[in-house]
Amino acid sequence: MNDQPGLRERKKQRTRTTISEAAIALFLKRGFNEVSVAQIAEAAEVSKRTLFAYFPAKEDLVVHRMADHETEPARVVRGRPPHTTPLAALRAHFLDGLRHRDPITGLNDVPEISALFRMVRGTPALFARMSRFRIGSEYALAEALQETAGTPELTARIAAVQIVAVQWALSMDNGDRLVEGESADERYAGAVADAEHAFALLENGLAAVFTPPPAA
Known part of the structure; x- marks a missing residue:
């Protein structure tokens, strides 16, 4: 029971890392302005809603x-x-x-x-x-x-x-x-x-x- 918050946090961090790495890879390959949020969400296998829950702005995916x-x-x-x-x-x-x-x-x-x-x-x-x-x-x-x-x-x-x-x-x-x-x-x-x-x-x-x- 006491381990549950830690597990949730680790899962959130993995999701955050997955989204960020997918975004960075696309940005470096195609250019920041050439990649849409929808393309990032698709590459990270998450919804746009989930992506924005972790990164409110596209710039946040980098900085x-x-x-x-x-x-x-x-x-x-x-x-x-x-x-x-x-x-x-x-x-x-x-x-x-x-x-x-x-x-x-x-x-x-x-x-x-x-x-x-x-x-x-x-x-x-x-x-x-x-x-x-x-x-x-x-x-x-x-x-x-x-x-x-x-x-x-x-x-x-x-x-x-x-x-x-x-x-x-x-x-x-x-x-x-x-x-x-x-x-x-x-x-x-x-x-x-x-x-x-x-x-x-x-x-x-x-x-x-x-x-x-x-x-x-």
Whole structure:
């Protein structure tokens, strides 16, 4: 009896995975805009009603794979070691992601992941949908900064916007470099250097960028 909820959840997850994998396969083969919801439902052997119960919008069939990353910066901040600043924890986490070729860093050249990146990058509806994750990530991170670091609300919001934007820009740049032909291994050193530079700018409050040069 106690096992029933677990079994139901596993069955739901299998159905969700089946639908998503069928959709991704069709999208990569034919293009996102060329595949209908009815075709996806047929390939996954479910009804359209069932499909929409799991994925309310067509875009969700793709971007749900990134959903866990929406609150990732907030989780990193909340789970950071004692006496570690939020920014130091986020920097270490991003660098660790590069080392392990985490797709969210853009530094992963597994063919299916590269194809998925190109599709998202080249499909306005998908790219716009990804922006909603970015906004959600900003809100979650701002809350974590307030709760764990005692950061004032406005400061936390502004810091979160900058941090998430930097991570987003780094990831997009890495992904674009791979699309242009670099391998993940070839890009790695440059990706690390760019990340170190970007986090240094955040740590210094961009002061070096906007400080006027000394008078002649």
